Amino acid sequence: xxxxxxxxxxxxxxxxxxxLREPSWMLWDTFLPLLSLSAYVFVYRSLHxxxxxxxxxxxxxxxxxxxxxxxxGMASQFYWEKETGNLQYYIMAPASLESILAGMALGGMFxxxxxxxxxxxxxxxxxxxxxxxxxxxxxxxxxxxCLAAMYAMGMMFSSLFLLWGREAWVTSSLFEExxxxxxxxxxxxxxxxxxxxxxxxxxxxxLGLDAMRQLIFPSSIKFxxxxxxxxxxxxxxxxxxxxxxxxxFLRKMENIGKTKGTILTRWL
Amino acid sequence: MYxxxxxxxxxxxKTRDGVVEALRDVxxxxxxxxxxxxxxxxxxGKTTLIxxxxxxxxPTKGEAYVWGYSTATEERKIRxxxxxxxxxxxxxxxxxxxxxxxxxxxxxYGIPGKVAKRRIEYxxxxxxxxxxxxxxxxxxxxxxxxxxxxARAFLTDPKVIFLDEPTLGLDVEVARVxxxxxxxxxxxxxxxxxxxxxxxxxxxEELCDRIAIINEGRIIxxxxxxxxxxxxxxxxxxxxRIHPKINISWINKIEGVQKxxxxxxxxxxxxxxxxxxxxSIADVVDGIIKHGAKISYLKKEEPTxxxxxxxxxxxxxx
Ligand SMILES: Nc1ncnc2c1ncn2[C@@H]1O[C@H](COP(=O)(O)OP(=O)(O)O)[C@@H](O)[C@H]1O
Ligand SMILES: [Mg+2]
Numbered sequence: 258x259x260x261x262x263x264x265x266x267x268x269x270x271x272x273x274x275x276x277l278r279e280p281s282w283m284l285w286d287t288f289l290p291l292l293s294l295s296a297y298v299f300v301y302r303s304l305h306x307x308x309x310x311x312x313x314x315x316x317x318x319x320x321x322x323x324x325x326x327x328x329x330g331m332a333s334q335f336y337w338e339k340e341t342g343n344l345q346y347y348i349m350a351p352a353s354l355e356s357i358l359a360g361m362a363l364g365g366m367f368x369x370x371x372x373x374x375x376x377x378x379x380x381x382x383x384x385x386x387x388x389x390x391x392x393x394x395x396x397x398x399x400x401x402x403c404l405a406a407m408y409a410m411g412m413m414f415s416s417l418f419l420l421w422g423r424e425a426w427v428t429s430s431l432f433e434e435x436x437x438x439x440x441x442x443x444x445x446x447x448x449x450x451x452x453x454x455x456x457x458x459x460x461x462x463x464l465g466l467d468a469m470r471q472l473i474f475p476s477s478i479k480f481x482x483x484x485x486x487x488x489x490x491x492x493x494x495x496x497x498x499x500x501x502x503x504x505x506f507l508r509k510m511e512n513i514g515k516t517k518g519t520i521l522t523r524w525l
Numbered sequence: 526m527y528x529x530x531x532x533x534x535x536x537x538x539k540t541r542d543g544v545v546e547a548l549r550d551v552x553x554x555x556x557x558x559x560x561x562x563x564x565x566x567x568x569x570g571k572t573t574l575i576x577x578x579x580x581x582x583x584p585t586k587g588e589a590y591v592w593g594y595s596t597a598t599e600e601r602k603i604r605x606x607x608x609x610x611x612x613x614x615x616x617x618x619x620x621x622x623x624x625x626x627x628x629x630x631x632x633x634y635g636i637p638g639k640v641a642k643r644r645i646e647y648x649x650x651x652x653x654x655x656x657x658x659x660x661x662x663x664x665x666x667x668x669x670x671x672x673x674x675x676a677r678a679f680l681t682d683p684k685v686i687f688l689d690e691p692t693l694g695l696d697v698e699v700a701r702v703x704x705x706x707x708x709x710x711x712x713x714x715x716x717x718x719x720x721x722x723x724x725x726x727x728x729x730e731e732l733c734d735r736i737a738i739i740n741e742g743r744i745i746x747x748x749x750x751x752x753x754x755x756x757x758x759x760x761x762x763x764x765x766r767i768h769p770k771i772n773i774s775w776i777n778k779i780e781g782v783q784k785x786x787x788x789x790x791x792x793x794x795x796x797x798x799x800x801x802x803x804x805s806i807a808d809v810v811d812g813i814i815k816h817g818a819k820i821s822y823l824k825k826e827e828p829t830x831x832x833x834x835x836x837x838x839x840x841x842x843x
Contacts, residue, residue: 259635260635263632263633263635263636264632264633264635267628267629267630267631267633268629268632268634269627270621270628270632271618271620271621271625271629274621275618275620278620279620341615341616342615342616343617345581345609346609346616346630346677347633348580348581349579349580349581349604349607349608349609350630350633351604351605351634351635352632352634357633367612410613458611472583514581515581515582515583516583517538517539518536518538518573518576518582
């Protein structure tokens with residue numbers, strides 16, 4: 258157990274350092290999302306949409322920052338580690354790959370949180386968003402479980418993307434846009450209709466955003482997909498399912514790698 | 526029990542261009558405390574063998590054991606007691622300092638922070654890189670990077686260490702430091718075992734207790750360096766520099782010429798001939814002059830491992 262935690266700490270470390278040691282990245286990571294957020298805000302304003310929509314945009318921006326980290330910092334990470342030559346040392350070490358993934362996730366969450374706070378503070382100040390949190394504990398719980406589900410999904414994809422090889426990058430980019438749309442980053446998912454929004458719900462971002470919206474902007478409840486408590490339960494189930502699948506795919510990836518010999522060789 | 530034992534090991538790879546037989550019926554028994562060398566040219570199968578022994582790859586046929594444990598089924602027992610360095614390797618994160626990178630890797634082996642810190646300082650002293658401990662990895666030179674990689678592997682105090690062409694592309698000085706360190710490390714504890722692969726014959730000759738010569742996936746000779754050289758003891762080698770470049774395939778017809786190797790040089794050739802008849806040296810010299818070339822250097826040398834390889838395979842090591 259203590260070995261597991263040491264490995265987690267070890268792998269989280271470079272990300273924590275990365276987040277703090279390169280302040281210029283922090284600036285970019287905060288400003289660029291804010292820029293695209295303000296575009297949405299102005300569109301909504303010109304359409305005379307309800308004011309809550311501007312709040313949705315900021316909440317969406319924050320959660321998107323995490324989602325991007327899941328895609329680029331988790332899902333494609335093993336592929337990247339193979340290219341840089343670290344993966345063989347991770348596999349060879351007595352530490353489990355699970356602990357390495359957990360370290361990446363925690364480090365990634367930390368790094369992204371430093372950006373998310375920036376987006377939150379600047380965004381609410383710039384657009385004078387009015388939030389009235391009804392149940393802060395539930396909100397926090399949903400936020401944490403939503404992150405857990407998202408990063409668990411990233412862990413699952415990390416092995417799959419490695420097996421898919423070079424296509425991983427393409428796949429990652431493919432996941433970017435449709436998911437903004439499906440998860441209703443900037444508008445309520447319910448607008449998608451019942452079937453599509455159900456399908457979108459296997460993406461943790463969808464349920465998490467929907468739940469958090471209701472808790473932060475009570476007047477938006479009429480647009481909501483379902484009750485936040487129900488969403489909390491679904492998110493917890495998603496977390497467990499994704500973690501389980503992540504473990505299954507890890508073993509599969511390691512096995513295929515050892516049998517075919519394609520996973521460790523850089524140019525293959 | 527052997528530190529490393531390999532029995533009838535085969536490994537094939539399926540590629541787009543067909544099937545590659547990277548290892549063919551390899552058998553090895555390496556004793557605890559040995560510094561064992563695997564000498565062979567590029568593509569001989571050295572890295573493939575190391576990957577199997579370090580639990581990164583499964584054999585197609587046959588078995589491999591490290592410290593008595595099967596590499597295929599008991600990797601959990603093997604991983605804590607081994608480590609590996611490979612030449613030209615990149616590991617770690619450019620953003621971290623050397624010290625931070627080393628600490629990170631130590632954490633995957635469950636080494637307590639304080640112990641890790643002490644070992645890092647010790648290795649930095651021994652490998653002479655104390656000056657770069659706080660330098661970011663992305664700013665290191667090739668030699669500095671490789672010293673860090675060596676430290677990364679030795680940091681976990683392995684029983685068996687695999688060095689896969691560890692001095693590849695390094696300048697003489699850094700290679701010297703690394704070789705000396707490996708030799709001393711082995712002496713400190715008589716169970717420590719090293720498997721070194723290389724295509725530098727001098728490195729194999731200087732470091733290794735025993736050497737296996739590997740070519741096209743097969744081990745074609747295995748003995749101490751001195752005994753291997755006895756394979757060519759009746760022979761000597763003749764090294765020549767000639768210019769301009771001429772075709773010298775006629776050399777094979779001279780009596781006593783066994784094998785020869787050429788390497789192109791600036792406006793000429795470097796030729797290495799294994800011969801068993803001193804009287805024929807004159808014929809070689811005459812022939813070259815008759816073909817219109819000049820000889821700028823000629824030396825009769827004691828046989829080296831390269832000559833052993835040349836005699837066994839008909840080709841050079843590099
Ligand atoms: N993962 C792989 N897939 C396909 N062929 C491979 C793979 N790894 C090695 N090979 C092939 O196996 C042979 C031996 O390679 P290798 O063990 O790397 O040799 P060495 O380390 O002695 O240079 C080469 O022909 C190489 O191309
Ligand atoms: Mg190799």
